[in-house]
Amino acid sequence: MALIHSRCADADPADAGVLASLSVPPDVARVPFAAELARRGERPAIVTAECVVTYRELAERVEALLLRLGTARRLVALTASNDVDSVVGYLAALAGGHPLILLPEDKPAAFDSLVAAYDPDVILRSGADGQNVLDERRKGTRHQLHPDLALLLSTSGSTGSPKLVRLSHANLQSNAESIADYLGIGEDDRTITTLPMSYCYGLSVINSYLLRGASFVLTDLSVVDSCFWELFRRHRVTSFAAVPYTFELLDRGGFADMELPSLRYITQAGGRLAPATVERYVELGRRRGWELFVMYGQTEATARMAYLPPRLAASHPGAIGIPVPGGSFRIDPLPGLEEGELVYTGPNVMLGYAQSPEDLALGRTVHELRTGDLARTDASGLYEVVGRRSRFVKIVGLRVDLGQVERILADLGMEAACAGTDEGLVVAVKGSNDLQLVAKVLAQGIGLPRASLQVCSVPEIPRLGSGKADYQGILALPQHGRVPAEPSAAQVEETGRDSVRRIFEATLELTGVNDGDTFVSLGGDSLSYVAASVRLEQLLGHLPTNWHVTPVRDLELQARTPDQPTRRSWFAPTDTSIVLRAVAIILITGTHVGLFTWPGMAHVLMAVAGFNFARFQLTGDRVPRMKRQLCSISRVVIPSVAFIAVAYVLTDRYSLANIVLLNAVIGPEEVTTQWHFWFVEVLVYLLLGMTAVLALPWVDRAERRYPLLFPLTLLAAGLTTRYDLVDPGVPNTAPALWLFALGWAVARSRTWAHRCTASVIAALSIPGFFENPARETTLLAGILVLIWLPSIPVPRGLQRLTGLLASSSLYIYLVHWLVFPAFSDFSQALAVAVSLCAGVAYWALCSHMPPLLTRALGFRRRQPGYTR
Template sequence: MDVQPDLAGVSFAAKLAGFGDRPAIRTKDQSVSYSELARRVEDTTRTFGPGRRLIALEAENSLPSLVVYMAALSSGNPLLILPTGGGTATETLVAAYDPDVVVRASDGEAVLDVRREETRHELHPELALLLSTSGSTGSPKLVRLSGDSVQANALAIAQYLHLRPSDAAATTLPLSYCYGMSVVNSHLLVGASLALTDLSVVDPCFWELVRTEKVTSFAAVPYTFDLLDRVGFEHMDIPSLRYITQAGGRLDPDRVRSYAELGRRQGWDLFVMYGQTEATARMAYLPPDLAAEYPHAIGVAVPGGSFRLEPVPGLDAGELVYSGPNVMLGYAERPEDLALGRVITELQTGDLASCGSNGLYEIVGRRSRFVKIVGLRVDLGQVERLLADLGLTTAATGSDDAVVAAVEGNHDLALVAKTLAQDLGLPRSAVQLHSVDSVPRLANGKPDYPAVLALATQNNDGGCGTVTGPEPVAHPADVRTIFAEVLEQEDIADTDTFVSLGGDSLSYVAASVRLEFALGYIPKGWHLMPVCELAPAPHHPQSPAAATTGESAGQPGGRTSRTSRGWYRRMLVPMETGIVLRAVAIIFIVSTHIGFFHWEGTAHVLIAVAGYNFARFQLTGTRRARLRRQLRSIARIIAPSVVVIGFAFAVTDTYAWANVFLLNPLLGPEGWTDYSRFWFIEILVHILLGLAALLAIPAADRAQRRWPWAFALALIAVDLPLLFDLVDTRYPGQGPVLWLFGLGWAAAASRTLWQQAAVTAIALLTIPESFDDQYRSATILAGFLILLWLPTLSVPRGLHRLTALLASASLYIYVTHWLVYPLVDPAQKGMAVIASLAAGTLYWAAATRSMGLAEKWLRRRQIAQLKIRAGTSLHV
């Protein structure tokens, strides 16, 4: 059936050119004006052909995906949005609805798979968009939206947010999620701009983008605020920020009030919103000036919409029913439903609500969130609220037999279940609580209630055991298991990151190697990504599977890769440059000290690497959390070093008390002596302690967060007078090295090409002057430039794990080799090197395990004390 393509077209998508040269899309690499965006949309529309067809798009937060999205909306071709990343959910939808065109992103471009030239479907003239219902990603059940609904909701959002052309929103949510999509629609409707990114809010690069692009808003779901707390958002200075929106689930009222008050102090607004995919995203919003006073409320209906309460037999509250132009046409459960027009005119939300005298609506429960047990109606929302009052993070569901709840963390569940049963008036046997590492969640961050209910059959423990689900098991794809074992942690939540869990440069290598094996690739910035965003990608271009088969974009079957490129992929493995430099440097350091060969300067390269890693691992979170993490990392350097140096002091006459306390640079003899052998450890600890103290000062903390790159340059500038002998110093014979640490920091903080170029210029001006030995200076310069410009280096596949092992153990090898190699025959220098590397690696394994067990023991003691206090409060 051929229908004129403009019948379902969305007005704002067809009128982009009207905003002329105003910036529409900003990415890391380019800025695209509205006129240029309109041209790209028009070009893409032509590739769809003259007839109206069903198009499926794997939507990403990328310019090619956005162009395809707008092209479909403007041309009236119905668009089926597929989940980001493909997989089973995508294949289920494609198989169920058989789209005429499937569009996927590949190597930064949108690749069209035209499956037929003319549609085989009957497509209703009003049909514009097909979205998965909330909580049913990958299910054949879809929401059918008209072009008018999309236009009306975008207009309503723009109206109550007071959007204007000068606004710029960062895309913190996926385009495939209706909430993220509504941000795109509303901003392009008014001629505002989008800072297009898929960076997480825990990534310093995201905040650099916010400041550079003068972002005025970003969208958040409840768990986003957990991440904002981790990165110290309350201390950030973002002058351009005008408002934050929140939807995607209920935000705790205390947190609503807290962020509303924070916004009031800092000059931005918090918009709490309520919506469903069935209403094209938004149905209600809470005016920002009322958020602190009425944090429980969802607010008032969006412009053009209205609410009413429909009585529910047996309940005091009524079901919230919404009417407005943004209500869906209806559901689709099979391809034949695409021919249907409007079958509903108002939306029964399924939520129970009340309306106060102030006209504000409040959600008090879910109509479908009730179970009837032994003749009693149980509100599962009330169950969650009762458990939350006990300080527990939970998700509750149930059946006609029992209430089933997942409870995060380790608690006395028997006591909690008994208390809950008494509050609900239920038999104790009708309450099942299951301990989990984190509440199971869907991709959009909402609780996965079917997964919670499944715990009742997975964990047959009577409801009060300590079975964790999903329980970490020794499976390579389990990110939680990797983090738990590498970091000696027990409770790891979806929102935790490697850095927030206390990961540092010492544990980074082991984690990255195991993640690469588990995921098939290493995502850029993985150490800052929440656990829930780290998932296996078996068809990723860098995965072992892709390397073996030689698959590459644009080359079906990988015929070319199996010849010229296949050999390269099979023989070489990309590794992060910092890891490779640590492994190579420790071999050169040990070999030089033993006299196997002579190559100086690599220890100074490691100082730059230390600064680079400090910037990556130690600068996120609140000031207090960051200080704790920094002190923990320093302790993990000091403890194993002092053990070895103390032993050396006891059994030899080579060292002094100043060495044991890592104070030789300050108290020992000036110049280079045998006492200076541990200079690297001593100076590194002094730098880290000094920076921890400096960044504990609120003003310094704010300055570093606001100007991360400039702060690193200031660190370099502080040390330059010492480097060029303008100020006398007691540094050991190696000379001042804080400036090298600062160079590494600046390398990690460089986000643009010109920043990298500026750091390169500073290195070229300073490093050659650092030592009289031109070969040593050349080594330092080369190592630093490699660190700055090359994110990865290729390593022979057979040496991949050995490189990672040496990098992990480098600090321990350095501190032990002074004691090991004198025990080997002086004529066997090669054997002495091998023995030193092996002994240091063994010490690394033993010391890391011992420190991990000690930390775990301390955490368990803290948990035990908390449980005692919690039990006391429950009895009271």
């Protein structure tokens, strides 16, 4: 994909620096790495899937927002996501000396709670036009803001607790410097966002890279998404950050087998990583040429307090390591405990907490950080955390205040007690309640995956002799008293409700679907896509964009429950490729029968085939991808060969060349009945050819690095056969490589400019192809629809039929040649209807065969614990 520099103006870099200094009164404290962006000039700062923003351009955008914020120091709240606008808003506040409350964009309840508690003067949001939306609630400020105050971060995830950490300009600068120091970050380094920037760990990555003039790729993609690794390779990323849960996803996604030559190191924080996992990844990094940095930190220390030097990780996998540069530890003894409390001192220790707006006027109230963690040192001087003194846990990298969980339920009128570990929470609720509803409310309010939360109904809250809640007893509550995060298979069967896992297992013929799996990572292709998408739309009430690369966990969270009725419209948005396949097979069959004449749709389907090849067959590493491609080809070849063999026996219309799908190459040049299956033959040639070419390592690398340029190059090669400059050697058919490649390029088009380019290519190359204006118009219209419409509204009453016809399109194409002659003399409409029904029946028969066929071909069915 071509990178487009998002030039904002033609200002000189030095001018941008002058402007930034003029926009802020000289007595206002600022964070240097945010205020001195322009001095990095034309070096790349931010990379997205669509553009590259240089440091000069970033400085200009920050300066433009600074002018809108004004010179009066005000309290700003920013709803942040991993996009350029959020980064600009964050840096503008730091550069202008405006204290900033940073909040996640996807947690509106937490945002509303904190806005109500702190009454910010300005609210910043990302805008649709690339410019921040500024909601100015007052011209000046109603707050007393301490001159050192720079940033306010939540201590309890996304619950909306009013307790915030007050960080100074010096906190942010010093911690960014120490992190950049021990990681050895240089100007040529590039990281990629794996965590939200509203999370202190994710934010510290951005800070330390900006400090050194390095760059980062902004994305919300998950590490289980193949598109994430395409971005990673294309932009030569040198590092990424991970929490313990990330490593589970990496294991599921086959990370150990990935070729990532640019990777220099992985950092880990956000909770304790199991020593066995540390050892395994240290060894993997040793073999692959990268290092693992295990780190330890808290929001109260602006992110990082300790790191474990990679050379010591293998021998001390349970340690947090040594203090970051500029920091120091001590362990204060605790009565009755062998280990003491870990206490940290350093320039990155927060100013203190804020509980209300009045606290924003406070200066430093904390000089050292009592971490609440129990720790010890070993003979080599490395620190190890062995437990927690406070009632906080970290789950999938999110710090959860157990007391806040209890307060949420108390506000709902429930008496409850909560206990937890890094594995999840157990909540005991007194009396009779709708436990499924309680679990859902808590999961959404805290921002945890439902699988990390267990809710139990108890007659009385377990208590100790002192009257305090018995948290160990709560953790040990009987398993049968807990409510599973998602309905069990038995519950689904009993209620008749579907689930995302059940849909994927049924349509992909596998078992053991995991939270981090996606439709594509599980081996889904264009044939199974139709059935899965129709059932998902019925389950969710809508079909999310890019659902096929969305983790199961995220799709499950969108699933409707019985207490969530959804108002449904008369029309359902249906994937354009599905609609085109359904419409095309009807028009093809009707044209062949003679009911009407509408030629050109078979060639539309050739472009759709290229489109789906790019979506489903170009993920993962080279060898597993090749196996999946061959398996997908077998799903075309085997039913085709089987049916044509039967047709050869029953009629005299076909030859042995048809059975082996070689008639287009060795058959007679004149058009006869042996020409009936040209589409299947050419499609198989293209799929086999692409699989063979992409099996070459250097071609595989080229496709990953240039995902749009690669199909455009194939398109250019295909046009040499379209314009008769090269003989393709397939006499019975018009050249089709260029249409397949055009569909491939459409799937890789991410921007308006890309789609315009594909449209122009189609508009210039299609006229004159058939020397039949009607046929060419059909082909051009079909491709333009594929380019510009991601979905098409289909009446809900016809949605299932549309999906059925699209799923059966290949089989209808095969069988209609034998079926319609028996009925066309009686009724052409009946001949079309019977052909469609026969094709659906053949599809239904073949749909029960894949497990047998895949085993025969050497492809194993997925079982629990098996990762493709």
